[in-house]
Amino acid sequence: MQTPDLLHLTHTAAGSEINCPGPSLSGKALPIIVTTVNNADNLGGCRINLTYNASVVHVSGVLQGDMDYLTYNIDNGTGWMTAIALNDSGLNGDIVFANIELNAVGIKGEETLLDITVIQLIDTGFNPIDHTVIDGTFIIEEDTEAPTVTDASASPDTILNDNGRPRAPGTNTTTLSVTVTDAHSGVANVTIDLSSIGGYANEPMVRERKTDTWTVSVNAVAGINLTHHLTVNATDDKGNFNDSVYITLTVLRRGDVCRNNVIDNNDVIYIARYLADLEPECSNPPGVLVTDVVGLSGDARGDSIVDLMDALYLARYIAGLEGEP
The missing domain is CATH 2.60.40.680 (Immunoglobulin-like)
Incomplete structure (x- = not known):
């Protein structure tokens, strides 16, 4: 101006x-x-x-x-x-x-x-x-200024992969959020590229009522054992867009205790050594998020504890006797 x-x-x-x-x-x-x-x-x-x-x-x-x-x-x-x-x-x-x-x-x-x-x-x-x-x-x-995008975040910023088997509530979904403003024309729409985690490349985000915050809840069926930069695209009423901001999200494979994107005997042995107080596993305990794969009576949601049941489930999965964690 x-x-x-x-x-x-x-x-x-x-x-x-x-x-x-x-x-x-x-x-x-x-x-x-x-x-x-x-x-x-x-x-x-x-x-x-x-x-x-x-x-x-x-x-x-x-x-x-x-x-x-x-x-x-x-x-x-x-x-x-x-x-x-x-x-x-x-x-x-x-x-x-x-x-x-x-x-x-x-x-x-x-x-x-x-x-x-x-x-x-x-x-x-x-x-x-x-x-x-x-x-x-x-x-x-003509308005030629793109919207301003700030406060990009994922809550939580690390989730489990989703394969259809039940998980503990909140462990396999996250809420992605950004603040979008446009002083001249107003914000027309905001989308996010979820293709790297198995979603749509232009997934719509929804504006929270009476705010400048746009959100969407997502899960991940792909891109496992990776940290993703999910690109946000904010467009104003004049067609100007800003796609320079991304949200960081890490997707872990449930049961992959050793974090090599494979569930094998090494994961079972790691849990067993941890339970036996053997170094170095006892001083580097496996994360409950990934390792808690089963609860009492086979509850697929787990029980927020890393114990012998989790090691047994992984051993049975490797033997083809249980489904993927």
């Missing part, structure tokens, strides 16, 4: 030039447009009219500059405003006549002429100051 000095009154030896270059805007921004008189010589008073297309821009206010007695009237219904300011002792140099607030109300690509008419420009001797007028243009630019 550009906010150059607008309604520029430049006083020269040959007279005064009134110049209105005009800004370009994104969305519904509210720029403050500075109306200045450059190289003023004993400036005592100024009154101007400004006309514009009211379907593109509105004047929302006029703020006092260096001059006194600021008085203004705005009619956004017809696209017209007038402003008057005085100084009883006369001002010299570069003078801020007023600060005009403009608010874009149209759509991208629309523009309007900012048509200036100087009613009076006088010095303190009550003499008119000669001037010329150069009108300007107000343009609403």
Whole structure:
């Protein structure tokens, strides 16, 4: 967004030039447009009219500059405003006549002429100051800024693979979360690439009510024994997107105590040595998340304990007598 000095009154030896270059805007921004008189010589008073297309821009206010007695009237219904300011002792140099607030109300690509008419420009001797007028243009630019994505997280950030066999609640699912904001156009949708864990490449995330937080709950049927960077893609209402942020998630194989992505006799032996208080297994206990594969009476959800039942289940699985943990 550009906010150059607008309604520029430049006083020269040959007279005064009134110049209105005009800004370009994104969305519904509210720029403050500075109306200045450059190289003023004993400036005592100024009154101007400004006309514009009211379907593109509105004047929302006029703020006092260096001059006194600021008085203004705005009619956004017809696209017209007038402003008057005085100084009883006369001002010299570069003078801020007023600060005009403009608010874009149209759509991208629309523009309007900012048509200036100087009613009076006088010095303190009550003499008119000669001037010329150069009108300007107000343009609403297309939004080109992508949404901002922050606070990317997985809770929990490590889960078990999902093969259809029951797990302890919360051990094979996670909630992925991001905060997405877009100051100009609004957020249209947020997706996440779950293809590396067996999901969709553009899984939709859901916005939590009255917040900027987007979430989705997922499990993992692929990408086992790996840490994944799951890319988030946030798109705004203008089609601008941000896919530079990812969520980190680690997927473990249940029963793979040695973490080599294979369930074999080494895993059974590790649990047995741990239970027998043998080094180094006893000082490096296996994680309950991976090792707790069965509970009492064969409960597939486990019992949050690493014991002989878990070693037996893995031995029976290796022998083809039980299903995959």
